[in-house]
Amino acid sequence: MQRSKRVVVASTLSVALAAGAFATVGSQAAVAAEKDDGKVTNVIYLVGDGMGRTHVTAGRERFFGAAGKLTMETLPSQGSVSTYAVQRNSGQPGADDFVPNLVTDSASAATAWASGVKTYNAALGIDAKGAIVPTVMELAKAAGYRTGNVTTSEITDATPAGQMSHALARGCQGPVYAAESCQDLEITGTALPTSDVRVIPIADQIARNGTADVILGGGLSRFDADDEAALEAQGYTVLGSAETQTVATEADLAGAQGEKVFGLFNTGNLTVEKSKQDNPDSVQAQEPTLADMTAKAISVLAEGDGEGFYLQIEGALIDKRSHANDAAQTLEEIKAFDDAVAVAKEFAEQDGDTLVIVTADHECAGFNIIEQGSFTNAEAATPPANVDSGNPANSSTLSRPDRSVLDPERSTGILNAEGATNANNFAPATFRTPDDPESVVDGSPDAGLWLSYLSGNHTGADVPIYSYGAGSEKMQGSIDNTDLFGIVTEALGLPGDAPAPNPDKSVYDVILDAIGPRKAQVLAAVREITGWSLSDVRALAGGGSRLILDDADEQTAKAAADLLEEAGATVSVR
């Protein structure tokens, strides 16, 4: 069904790339659309990778003061998101074989919101048993929406890849296949043929599946000449060159034309903002910011023909610099991400028919704001006391009679000041805020913001979510990351719901995931199983997952699956 849409004439949009801001929208020849209740024309989905609640608070206090707000915090709907994953071969929540993993990685988190299923860490676009599941971006594309995928990481990295690839293992990124990094025998039993999409390098998938019309980020090393040719054959304007490993530039981005744009601005992840600030004359300082890429993506998508657009934006380096426990860099990445949020919000306010969602995949490293002048457990010789001498009933085990004291070997001065040269220093870093006197500098004990990390790994904390636009009220309160799939598909009027766990274990569906090399034999097997007409069976050759049997008893489903697999097909039984 063709949905009416509001058309914003993007030709009047100007993108001030140097300022990193989404500049004037100008006068728009907007065609007022009949808006379905709760439906929107566009969704902009922004992910601060690794951005927990404290990351937001720290960013706010650093750049806007205690009483200030980041742009994301001004969005009217606010809530929290649970992020847990599941173990390999686990069922979905509610199933008898549900086995949660309380700390997710970026891959399973991306699959949760992109496809509405819980899966194991490292999995992309498949459930925990290896079955391919469509993504929001794929569904949007198939329904006539324009699509975009923007990141500051390698474009093959988990968060962007979760929308436009399907892989047993996130490490299967390219440029070449390797069994160790692409197969997962715990899921599949035996190695999948290299023609199975789930073991095709993610770069190869991205270059050929046409899922995203606009692709901007890093990771040029993952792509080669064949990929570049495949992109150009699909009509992409390719910025830079994978064949010559020439990265795209900010100028390339500004001048990019066409409805489909592919631009990678670094051979690996994009350069952290603080490094660009500290080295303004470096080549890396010429890389576009996330806000620059967001503005360009919106401009390209809004101009093209389609029902509207779905755009995912990732501020990836919040996570990577949190892993490194580098607070100074983490803060600048939070700010850069928030600048991209500002671009999206400005567009949405002008457009009037866009849902903006800002959230994270997980928290990273247990970021903490500690009291000025205090010290953390990591700096201490022992943990805090656990004895109340006045009332022993208040004490629990393990009894610790002494207060913790600073360990001089683990705390050798403020980390971004006198303690900067000691690699074993766990002391906090301090940062001035706008509320501090002008004379206070970063690294001073007088600076108001004291920051510390718990570890170098992800944590299981719920993450914040902020949203604006029709349907945003659904994201107030506490939700799960898989709920975001249904929220977005409903907002865009995309058909179908997230796969529901099948509590009735007496019936099974048989899905043909891939035909494999012996197409004729597989199609013959399908005819034998289903009795379909020749034309119906031949339609399977077009590719894509297909339901072969629904609600079959276990014996029938197993027999069908065995028959198809003997013919060389890849099959899922759910």
Add this chain to the structure above:
Amino acid sequence: MRKSARIGISIGATIAALALIAGMAAVGATTGGGEAEASPSRPTVATAFPGYSPASGEPGLAILNDLQPPAGTVARAEGPFDDRFEWLDLQLTPDAVSGSVNITSDVSELLELEVHAGFYDSSGELIGTGTWVLSAEAHEAGHSGPHEDHQEFEVPVPEDIRGRATAAAVGIPILVNE
């Protein structure tokens, strides 16, 4: 209306969503009765790519064929990720080529790393290869944490060329950080 199909019996199974996967959010979901519809021009999930040649085997470093390192040396073969690491302590013994790799580009978890080695005879001809692999799947269980950014490796000289390998070259075709 849904029907179950029996093997060997031509019963027209109801495949309401067969050709309309584009309209389905969930592979495996059904929407009720009806005959199969014609496939849309664009399947939602692209699982086949016309003209694409899937891998026929494990990755190699083709450049190993082009190198002719002098006897007693370990050359560094170019790969796609050379700006992300540094080699340390490379050495060749009669039994193996070894050394270590420092990942310099990223400090998030090291997920995948493969070191490929070529072994050469005294005339500079490539006579054998080997691979050292670190994979995320090889994580030890427990409280050991993620892989270190400094990795020591050793690639044994293949048995059939022991005693003839006088030089080696190493390169990295697979490197992924979290």
